[in-house]
Amino acid sequence: MDLPNIETYLQPNTIQDIPKWEKGWTWLSGGTWLFSEPQPDIKVVVDTQNLGWSEITIQENYLIIGATCPLIKILEYPWLPEWTAIAGLKAAVSSLTASLKIINIATVGGNICLALSVGTLAPVMVALDATYEIWDLTGKSYQIAAKDFQLGHKTTILKPGEILRKILIPLTNLQWKINYQRLSIAANDPALAIVVTAKNQENIRCVIAASVPAPRLLASEDLATENFINDSKASADYRRELTKILIKRSFANL
Numbered sequence: 001m002d003l004p005n006i007e008t009y010l011q012p013n014t015i016q017d018i019p020k021w022e023k024g025w026t027w028l029s030g031g032t033w034l035f036s037e038p039q040p041d042i043k044v045v046v047d048t049q050n051l052g053w054s055e056i057t058i059q060e061n062y063l064i065i066g067a068t069c070p071l072i073k074i075l076e077y078p079w080l081p082e083w084t085a086i087a088g089l090k091a092a093v094s095s096l097t098a099s100l101k102i103i104n105i106a107t108v109g110g111n112i113c114l115a116l117s118v119g120t121l122a123p124v125m126v127a128l129d130a131t132y133e134i135w136d137l138t139g140k141s142y143q144i145a146a147k148d149f150q151l152g153h154k155t156t157i158l159k160p161g162e163i164l165r166k167i168l169i170p171l172t173n174l175q176w177k178i179n180y181q182r183l184s185i186a187a188n189d190p191a192l193a194i195v196v197t198a199k200n201q202e203n204i205r206c207v208i209a210a211s212v213p214a215p216r217l218l219a220s221e222d223l224a225t226e227n228f229i230n231d232s233k234a235s236a237d238y239r240r241e242l243t244k245i246l247i248k249r250s251f252a253n254l
């Protein structure tokens with residue numbers, strides 16, 4: 001949809017080209033969400049496409065996925081067969097109820113930073129113990145564990161002007177077994193519950209999402225203290241029971 005209140009469109013080649021950051025400024029990546037609904041508070045969009053951050057590469061002991069990597073690249077990239085955990089990333093992208101057109105344009109960074117409770121990539125990143133690299137406008141950076149990035153539905157730790165630059169996944173974790181489970185009322189509806197389990201010889205990790213406001217890495221199988229969403233789509237009790245079923249299913253499939 002048109003966003004008639006946008007006054008300025010910037011397309012910087014580097015982050016240092018951005019003169020300042022003020023209220024009403026926002027990053028634009030694929031734009032699939034940004035242009036899907038009215039954005040009355042946004043005055044300036046800063047397009048990330050010219051930053052050249054869509055790489056998939058290996059640096060030291062990490063797989064690096066650039067923030068502007070389109071989702072479709074996750075499905076089409078010639079991954080090494082021994083990287084069994086890539087199946088989790090592919091399942092997350094494939095499970096998107098969005099059309100192929102959206103998957104072609106939407107980005108990994110956009111999906112993670114939009115931080116929907118139903119966000120599909122974030123629980124896989126948490127299960128694989130990924131790290132996010134965040135930049136500020138001067139190009140200074142810091143890293144944060146994926147499990148600590150999203151605070152709630154559409155809420156992250158990002159401060160104004162900060163941007164997700166890339167995702168780092170330890171190469172050893174790419175050899176973990178992984179399983180992605182999702183349930184919704186109808187196949188094309190947003191998920192009511194997502195569960196991702198991952199394991200290697202020593203560790204087993206279980207992440208719940210969509211039934212809670214942000215992905216949660218479980219410390220135990222006890223769900224009593226989890227804050228399940230209670231809304232018009234489903235009660236908290238219903239989401240808890242669905243989550244239990246998906247956890248069982250996911251472990252059985254691992």
Ligand SMILES: Cc1cc2nc3c(=O)[nH]c(=O)nc-3n(C[C@H](O)[C@H](O)[C@H](O)COP(=O)(O)OP(=O)(O)OC[C@H]3O[C@@H](n4cnc5c(N)ncnc54)[C@H](O)[C@@H]3O)c2cc1C
Pocket residue numbers: 026027028029030031032033034035036048067068096097098102105106107108109110111113114116118119120121158162163164165189190191
């Ligand atoms: C109707 C609808 C239903 C959807 N349902 C689901 C769903 O069920 N599950 C799901 O996972 N996704 C869902 N999505 C989201 C969609 O799949 C895309 O992943 C999403 O739109 C983000 O991709 P984008 O690159 O187009 O981001 P944009 O639309 O460009 O940006 C989204 C948000 O992220 C911010 N942002 C973008 N890139 C960065 C960055 N690098 N650093 C910091 N902030 C950044 C933007 O400022 C904006 O706030 C849905 C979208 C729509 C429109």
